[in-house]
Amino acid sequence: xxxxxxxxxxxxxxxxxxxxxxxxxxxxxxxxxxxxxxxxxxxxxxxxxxxxxxxxxxxxxxxxxxxxxxxxxxxxxxxxxxxxxxxxxxxxxxxxxxxxxxxxxxxxxxxxxxxxxxxxxxxxxxxxxxxxxxxxxxxxxxxxxxxxxxxxxxxxxxxxxxxxxxxxxxxxxxxxxxxxxxxxxxxxxxxxxxxxxxxxxxxxxxxxxxxxxxxxxxxxxxxxxxxxxxxxxxxxxxxxxxxxxxxxxxxxxxxxxxxxxxxxxxxxxxxxxxxxxxxxxxxxxxxxxxxxxxxxxxxxxxxxxxxxxxxxxxxxxxxxxxxxxxxxxxxxxxxxxxxxxxxxxxxxxxx
Amino acid sequence: xxxxxxxxxxxxxxxxxxxxxxxxxxxxxxxxxxxxxxxxxxxxxxxxxxxxxxxxxxxxxxxxxxxxxxx
Amino acid sequence: xxxxxxxxxxxxxxxxxxxxxxxxxxxxxxxxxxxxxxxxxxxxxxxxxxxxxxxxxxxxxxxxxxxxxxxxxxxxxxxxxxxxxxxxxxxxxxxxxxxxxxxxxxxxxxxxxxxxxxxxxxxxxxxxxxxxxxxxxxxxxxxxxxxxxxxxxxxxxxxxxxxxxxxxxxxxxxxxxxxxxxxxxxxxxxxxxxxxxxxxxxxxxxxxxxxxxxxxxxxxxxxxxxxxxxxxxxxxxxxxxxxxxxx
Numbered sequence: 001x002x003x004x005x006x007x008x009x010x011x012x013x014x015x016x017x018x019x020x021x022x023x024x025x026x027x028x029x030x031x032x033x034x035x036x037x038x039x040x041x042x043x044x045x046x047x048x049x050x051x052x053x054x055x056x057x058x059x060x061x062x063x064x065x066x067x068x069x070x071x072x073x074x075x076x077x078x079x080x081x082x083x084x085x086x087x088x089x090x091x092x093x094x095x096x097x098x099x100x101x102x103x104x105x106x107x108x109x110x111x112x113x114x115x116x117x118x119x120x121x122x123x124x125x126x127x128x129x130x131x132x133x134x135x136x137x138x139x140x141x142x143x144x145x146x147x148x149x150x151x152x153x154x155x156x157x158x159x160x161x162x163x164x165x166x167x168x169x170x171x172x173x174x175x176x177x178x179x180x181x182x183x184x185x186x187x188x189x190x191x192x193x194x195x196x197x198x199x200x201x202x203x204x205x206x207x208x209x210x211x212x213x214x215x216x217x218x219x220x221x222x223x224x225x226x227x228x229x230x231x232x233x234x235x236x237x238x239x240x241x242x243x244x245x246x247x248x249x250x251x252x253x254x255x256x257x258x259x260x261x262x263x264x265x266x267x268x269x270x271x272x273x274x275x276x277x278x279x280x281x282x283x284x285x286x287x288x289x290x291x292x293x294x295x296x297x298x299x300x301x302x303x304x305x306x307x308x309x310x311x312x313x314x315x316x317x318x319x320x321x322x323x324x325x326x327x328x329x330x331x332x333x334x335x336x337x338x339x340x341x342x343x344x345x346x347x348x349x350x351x
Numbered sequence: 352x353x354x355x356x357x358x359x360x361x362x363x364x365x366x367x368x369x370x371x372x373x374x375x376x377x378x379x380x381x382x383x384x385x386x387x388x389x390x391x392x393x394x395x396x397x398x399x400x401x402x403x404x405x406x407x408x409x410x411x412x413x414x415x416x417x418x419x420x421x422x
Numbered sequence: 423x424x425x426x427x428x429x430x431x432x433x434x435x436x437x438x439x440x441x442x443x444x445x446x447x448x449x450x451x452x453x454x455x456x457x458x459x460x461x462x463x464x465x466x467x468x469x470x471x472x473x474x475x476x477x478x479x480x481x482x483x484x485x486x487x488x489x490x491x492x493x494x495x496x497x498x499x500x501x502x503x504x505x506x507x508x509x510x511x512x513x514x515x516x517x518x519x520x521x522x523x524x525x526x527x528x529x530x531x532x533x534x535x536x537x538x539x540x541x542x543x544x545x546x547x548x549x550x551x552x553x554x555x556x557x558x559x560x561x562x563x564x565x566x567x568x569x570x571x572x573x574x575x576x577x578x579x580x581x582x583x584x585x586x587x588x589x590x591x592x593x594x595x596x597x598x599x600x601x602x603x604x605x606x607x608x609x610x611x612x613x614x615x616x617x618x619x620x621x622x623x624x625x626x627x628x629x630x631x632x633x634x635x636x637x638x639x640x641x642x643x644x645x646x647x648x649x650x651x652x653x654x655x656x657x658x659x660x661x662x663x664x665x666x667x668x669x
Contacts, residue, residue: 023504049503054529058496061489061526065469065497068487069504091490195485195501197508199464205479207488356423365442367636367643373603391442407603409427413447414438419427 002181008146009034009076009104009173012166013042015150016074016100018184022048023073025062027055027081030114031170032104035076049073056081060088060101067097068206070194072154076102078170079120080111082128089163090129094208094223098157100150101135102166104173107304107329115330116169118253119305124167125282125312132220134227136164136234137281139252143177151182158189160230167281169304171254171332230283237285238277241267242292245274246351247342250289250313251302252278254332259302262338271346278309286316297349299323300342304332355404357396358418361385364393370408370417376401379408432457432466434483443643445600445633446475449542452606453511454482456614460621466509467501469494471518474548478513492523495530498537509620510537516557517547520580524556527586534591534625538616541582541628544635545654552638556580559657564638579657583630587663593625595664599632601650605660612662624666632658 006014013035016024024039026032036052043050049066053059059075066073077085082103092099103124107117124137136156138149146168153164195204210216240260242248247266251259256277266273276292278285293299299321301310307325314323326333326341345351357378364387371379371394382395394416396402404421429435432454438447457463463484470478472491479486489497494512502510519527519541530537546564547553553566557579561570571579587595594616598609609631616627632654634646641649 023500025500049500051499051503051533053496054525057493058499058526058529061493061496062500064489064493065487065500066504068497069501071504073500073504087490088493195467195487196505197465197467198485203483203485205486205488207479207486209476209488355426363437367443369443369643369647372644372647404426406427410603410606411448413440413444413451415429415433415447415451417427418425418429420423421426422423 003178004181005176005178006143007034007174007176008143008168010038011143011179012102012146012150013038015147015182016154017042017046018182019072019151019154020185020188021072021074021100021154023066023071024048024050024075025053025059025066025073026075027053027059027077029078029081031106031173032076032078032102034173035102056084057087060085063099064088064092064095064097067092067099068195070191070196074100074102076104078104079106079108079117082120082123086129089135090131090133091208092163093133093135094131095206096161097163097206098161099163100153100157100166101163102168104168104170106170113330114170116171116254116332117304117329118169118255119308119329120167121281121303121305121308124165125284133223134282136160136162136230138164138166139279139281140166140168140172141253141256141277142172143175144179146172147179147182151185156234160226162226162230167253169254234280235283235285235287236279237288238279239288239292240275240277242274242276244272244295245292246272246295246297247300247346248274248276248292248296249300249302249342250276250278250309252281252309255302255304258333258335259338261335262342265335265339266342269343271342271351273342284312284316286312289313289316293317293321296321297351298345300345301325302333302338303327305329353403354422355402356399356420357402357408358420359394360416361393362388363414364391364416365389365414366391366393367413369411369413370394373407373411375405375407376403378402430454430458432463432483433481436480438481439477440474441637443634443636443646444474445544446542448600448606449540449631449633450478450481452610452613453540455610456617457484459614460617462509462617465507466511469497469512471514473515473518475513475515475542476549492518493526494518495523495526495535495537495539499530499533499535502535502537509617511540512537513540514542515548516543516545516555520556520582528589531586531589531592531626531628534593536620536623536625538620539628540613541630542633543630543658544633546635546638548635548638559653581658583628583663586628591626592628592664593666594619594627596662597630597632597658597660599650599655599660601632601634601647622668624668
């Protein structure tokens with residue numbers, strides 16, 4: 001198989017194309033713009049559609065329209081842009097339109113900065129817009145996964161009729177790593193609900209309005225039954241040296257690779273550290289967290305934020321094991337400072 | 352003069368009166384002896400013999416109450 | 423006897439929920455008659471707005487989508503780009519199109535999206551109870567301009583047909599009214615022309631239709647029709663503003 005050097009954003013875009021994505025609708029924003037630029041170059045050559053929308057709102061609503069035709073479509077943006085897209089994501093979730101939404105995330109609040117950050121974790125995992133809903137959220141940790149997860153995202157989106165979000169820190173969008181090119185997807189599921197013109201069938205309606213009390217409640221129950229099935233089937237995490245771990249560090253995305261290095265160094269110093277890396281941020285892999293808690297005296301959530309995922313870890317552990325936090329914003333914690341934190345906690349706990 | 356006939360789906364009528372206003376032959380009026388499912392006195396051809404089937408009543412009706420036939 | 427007027431096939435049998443004398447039902451029918459006459463029902467995808475006509479998906483007998491407030495042109499853009507041989511129409515009110523959806527409509531027009539926009543201008547927000555819209559006339563009393571719209575406070579009513587006709591991408595822009603049989607027939611011809619412009623791929627098309635909201639105007643249906651003639655038409659002149667011919 002071919003091995004090529006690719007920027008994360010481009011690997012993600014190419015992965016989407018390999019997955020059959022034929023519609024990209026976006027608005028420029030750092031550090032995600034390379035995805036739109038890649039699509040602008042590629043789509044015309046493969047019979048796809050690229051539209052630079054007038055706004056993030058228009059872009060996400062183009063995704064709503066594009067997905068309603070049954071085509072595989074996507075948008076990509078970065079944190080402030082994702083805030084603007086929330087209206088559309090709520091509508092897309094209710095209308096159950098499969099699509100890919102990418103957040104190459106940066107620091108906030110407000111305009112924040114363009115440094116990589118994970119502070120959109122709550123927005124991504126709690127729905128983000130109005131109403132009760134969830135999107136599946138995948139967090140890649142390198143260029144290869146940018147490609148792989150883009151492909152996986154479209155499969156999950158079609159399987160569950162749900163928008164899937166890829167949340168990748170700005171770093172991942174911009175670093176270059178060698179990756180193995182994947183084969184293009186050739187099998188796609190039927191979408192009999194799509195609004196393509198009603199030739200030979202009854203008209204289809206894509207709608208999110210439910211004026212009746214009972215209708216609205218039953219729609220929410222339908223959605224939540226689906227979310228329950230997704231929770232049962234799709235929680236994913238990687239575990240590293242957690243079997244005998246007394247300090248379990250939890251980190252996702254690029255942060256998980258940095259933490260892994262610190263965990264290895266801690267082991268060399270005789271501290272039984274381990275790592276759980278959530279791959280799906282929603283559904284959150286709470287069972288993986290509980291499994292890793294077997295011998296744990298302490299959990300440590302390391303995030304590029306002021307501490308958001310730590311709440312999901314606490315929920316998973318339900319008070320059984322204390323959870324500490326180490327995070328920075330504007331900077332990405334380096335292996336040395338994480339190691340220092342692990343050693344400080346180990347000493348404090350007498351480990 | 353062509354001869355016309357109007358047929359009404361009276362349950363759809365909201366008694367807006369636009370058809371009465373625009374009928375050039377004054378064929379139509381409200382049926383004050385009837386109250387339809389929506390609570391209105393629906394439209395009726397009070398002078399059916401005058402209808403020419405011009406269909407203006409149907410054209411101005413916002414609620415698809417009227418069908419028109421012509422000889 | 424031969425049927426000379428009946429419900430078009432492109433409408434369902436559902437009874438509409440509109441108030442007595444409201445023009446929405448009539449405009450739905452004109453669109454549907456054009457779809458029937460052009461035999462495009464099975465190739466047409468319509469997009470409803472937020473507003474009184476939010477439930478239009480129950481009335482049109484073709485594939486339909488319900489959009490977020492003002493976003494219908496963005497949705498139509500994507501569908502048309504992915505399915506270029508289908509007919510796309512958006513159905514939008516003045517709050518939807520000229521206020522919250524201003525960016526979407528202007529850019530769909532500027533891009534020359536090959537879609538047809540039916541813009542129902544009744545000078546206010548109907549569904550929410552008659553609030554001021556960008557199209558509310560000067561001096562007009564609404565629930566949020568209770569002393570009458572004043573230019574110094576609320577600015578001037580927006581002329582969407584004129585505004586969009588200045589975009590190169592606009593191929594057909596027309597303003598009509600539905601206040602009498604002759605204007606209703608002109609409106610239907612304009613809608614058909616807009617669909618034909620779309621069929622020929624000439625660009626963006628919009629028919630702005632001056633229509634009645636008797637309930638929120640506080641008028642009976644007949645007086646509402648007169649109000650269109652007396653108050654709206656002088657500020658919103660009828661006619662074709664842009665007609666791009668085939669090259």
